[in-house]
Amino acid sequence: MIEKKSEQQKIVVDLTELEKKYSDLKTHFGEENIQIDYYGDSFNKIRITHIPSGKIQLGEKHNTQIENAVQALEKLKMKLISKPKLEIKSNSILVEFLENPIDLQEFKRKKGKHFTTSVTGGTEYYFTPKIQDSIFYVYYYPDLDKEPIDIDQIIVFKSGKNKHTYQDKTEVIIEIRVFNEDSDLGKANLVGLSKTELESEFGNDYLTFNNGIAYSNKNKILTIELDNSKVKSFRYIKLNTENVDQDLIRQIVK
Incomplete structure (x- = not known):
């Protein structure tokens, strides 16, 4: 029994x-x-x-x-x-974009004095080089032609003697947040593009979340918020891991 x-x-x-x-x-x-x-x-x-x-x-x-x-x-x-990541690696346009989404120094030159800056904190998923006396800065770029609710931002990792200067050329892009169309972004001017145009450019090897899609390669990720199948906003992030899955995406977009 x-x-x-x-x-x-x-x-x-x-x-x-x-x-x-x-x-x-x-x-x-x-x-x-x-x-x-x-x-x-x-x-x-x-x-x-x-x-x-x-x-x-x-x-x-x-x-x-x-x-x-x-x-x-x-x-x-x-x-x-x-599975080998051949599909994503074979798309050289996507790989190149994730490696270098914008020319930051050229972008800053085009913006001139139309920006503000502040010190910011990192996140648990940010790529953070192990360098002493380092800091994160965020640059804000308002759209001067309108009054957007959300302001485009670029977050950089800075260290060394020029870490508190805007002209620092050794800074590393950690995150780009874009909510507005801006031709100064060059190839990163994605807001307003259709999902079909994105897939034509970057392929269809992506993960999905509630209202968007996410491309990744190695430790870089591009999360794209869609509205009526058009890009409403996007975030580019350099991560501290190459293991990109649904859990990490949910943590990023929440």
Whole structure:
């Protein structure tokens, strides 16, 4: 009798662990990025489609839906993590953009004296070189032709003797936040472009979030907020990791 009760408790524990794994895996992918279909005589087999990449993974080995779902999601996760990043690397335009989205010194020259600056703090996901006596600055660039609610910003990492000067040429771009069209940005003048134009330029190998898409390569990410399939705003960030997933994207865009 005791042995039978112990077996029942083990089944309950195993089921609870499976449900937690299933929930964690769905969170990892983002529920909006996966389509789940059940099939088979008892509808216990599962087919999971990863919408951004089009990858499909089946789960058929076990007798229950939850076991097959966990199996399929785990295999899909490994497939996506281990796949070579050839698609994104083959898009030289995207890679070049993420490496150098703007010529900062030329941009500052065009803006002249129309800016303000302040010291700012970093975030837990910012790329932060291990240099003593360093600091983050934010540059604000208001649109002088209108009164925008949101002002474009560039956040830089600065160190050395010129760290408190605007003319510092050794500063490193950490983040760019853009809410307005601005031809001075050059190739980074993305606001107003359609999603189709973005895909034509950068490809369609991206992750999605509630109201936008995210491109990445190595430790650089470009999150784009869309409104009616047009770019409403974007953020470019140099990260402290190359592991870009849904959890990190949610942390960035929240």
